[in-house]
Amino acid sequence: MRDAARAALRAFGRAAPAAVAVGLLLAFNAAYTPGFFDLTTVEGRLAGSMVDVLNRGAVVVLLALGMALVIATGGVDLSVGAVMAIAGATAATLAARHGVNAWSAIAAAVAVGAAAGAFNGALVAGAGVQPIVATLVLMVAGRGAAQLLTGGQIVTFNDPVLNFLDAGFVAGAPMPVLIAAAALACSLLLSRGTALGLFIEAAGDNERAARLAGVRVRAVKASAYVLCGLAAAIAGLLAASDIRAADANNAGLYLELDAILAAVLGGTSLRGGRFSLAGAALGALFIQGLTTTLYLHDVSPNATLIVKAAAVLAVCLAASERVRAWIKIRSRP
């Protein structure tokens, strides 16, 4: 039993830096941000700063979940921002210009995201292209494809179903939060409820050994990219629903960086071989929480970026084994 406890501790240990960072952030807000923890219900809907963090953080949570899986295979997906743009453009043009029913438009957007992931997966796992280069292709070309779909314009829509994705509430909880939570639950079930997570970690940690043990390394890697594309498409739908329009230029811009950061803060090793989905979600929430906190303290947007960078640097240093070892040596009498 002690062994099982140790296993649980180890799994949690990966997410520890992100958990501690979120804890510190909450402690700071408890002390210095009046009303941060206040929860009110407006017409049966939850509201407050905490809800706001969860709500706005949902997009990066989604991206970080997929990114954690891809990074665990020893890769990285730079195209998630562009895939968001494609997914938004697909749904918006189908619904607004071609009069396609919203559910079909959503399904099409998700399918396009999966196809984009399959393309990345084929390049990386099939053709053996380096992940950074392979996904850079779609990062650049994806926005172009989204532009072609929208004809270079911002496609606005006003569809009750599409609007509901971002603005809707179910049982008092905002839809983005529910969608992100569901995605976390599904991805946990898919990776840890099956052997997929084990295979992803084995392939990322020692690809040759995994192959010799009979793991279909290529298929496993490709599946991580497909899941990442799926998550990015859902994030793209949320982003489009938020502004009720598909903006091929700006949707998801630079969010791949936030996603990578969130995954790494959450204990997923950039060298591949281990991942923590809960950690990735916490990492995303830390990034959003920090942004919201700074906003509440009237820090100017330019300074915000610097504070964010400093906070991230602190977390990464705290997680670095070399720095930890150094501190241990220094603190010895």
Add this chain to the structure above:
Amino acid sequence: MGDAPPLLEARGLVKVYPGVRALDGADFSLRAGEIHALMGENGAGKSTLVKALTGAVPPDAGEVRLGGRVVRPRTPVEAQTLGISTVYQEVNLAPNLSLAENLLLGRQPRRFGLIDRRAVRRRAEELMARLGVRADVGRPLGSLPIAVQQMAAIARALDLDARVLILDEPTSSLDADETARLFGVVRGLAARGIGVVFITHFIGQVYDLCARVTVMRNGRAVAVRDARALPSLELVALMLGVSIDEARAIGGTHARAGSSADPALRSRGLRRGRVGPIDLDLRRGGALGLAGLLGSGRTETARMIAGADRPEGGRVEIDGRGVRPGSPRRAIAAGIALCPEDRKADAIVPGLSVRENIALAVQARRGWWRPIGRRGQRAIAERFVRSLRIATPGVEKPAGELSGGNQQKVVLARWLAVEPRVLLLDEPTRGIDVGAKAEIERLVGDLCARGVAMLFISSEIEEVVRVCDRVLVLRDGRAAGELSGGGVTVESVMRLIAGEGERA
């Protein structure tokens, strides 16, 4: 030459790594104009000796003299300026730069402060011509044949006024013609007074090229002989640390009655690169030993059978049915399991727990959608931790943190868990302690008794003879002969390895 001091001399070199005495008072001496073979099996201390001579690794004790003077190079570059140059097995040059640039990297002739390209070309052509090689020096090195790349590495080494040239397994990736050309170059260098240290695993090449032989074992030079006065059988005996008289005494004790005649696995004509064609049969309940020196093709054979490497020709059959080659997955499905030689690169997943490492192959065979579950994995892992006596505080410990011997047992457990019909063990006892070794040898016996067909590879001939009822000896990528029953003795295996009867 009698009384002249040796060109290069090492006395009492000691180098201790955590847990190993890589060099334990090693002596070595090289005369000017001599081609001197340095022989020894893996871990004998050859490469550490070379590193100590070239300053790559500072020795803990002992001294190195060059031309009678004590030298203490601290880096390979320093050793080069002293006149000791080394060409490693893997060509250590930049494949994207041209041959000329590689030869003169860092010391290109300059003109007005800029590199004089024409002079670089001319100088490079001269250097290659000195070795009797004509090559387009403007082409990227990577696009040239390996033999030319090897020559380039030698040319670069010689440009630095080398007095001693150390060649570390230079022929392992060359074909017969290229090897002959390299030998011509090496003889020419020796004739000019350069002392050449030649490291190889090919016994034939020693006799073709070298005047003297130093054999290393356990970090020491156990013999220094004139090649002509050293029969190949004795050379093999020295390398392996078996006396010939002893070898006569150790016979095959395992005349396994249980091994059935019809083979569980049959391979015909397997070949890839220098290795093959190889035919072998593995019988249910029997253990076939694969013996031979390093580079003889033992590992390559096992990897082809297990689908780890795709053979260029030949086939593998299990119970008469063909197994499509080149996929470990298909081989596993057919009941073939391989415990690979390179545990770290090919077997252990260091970040995953002992539990996950042991369950990996079973889980891979079931597919991702049918998880065994944590509890099931624990049950499998704990069973093998007990039965193989894997020393670990628990099955959740990352496998990379275990000792080498215990990692080896984890890998064995992974394959025993899939209950293979054919188990290929490539050096399963290398680098593990005596107790664990005995356990693994016993395990082979148990598995045979349960009807598993085994292939057992080991550099230790005694072990092969102890464990196996039949032995196939490989030499230079081909079968040199097969022994069975009472004919399996250390001596007979050594005779086949040494190629006696073919050479005087």
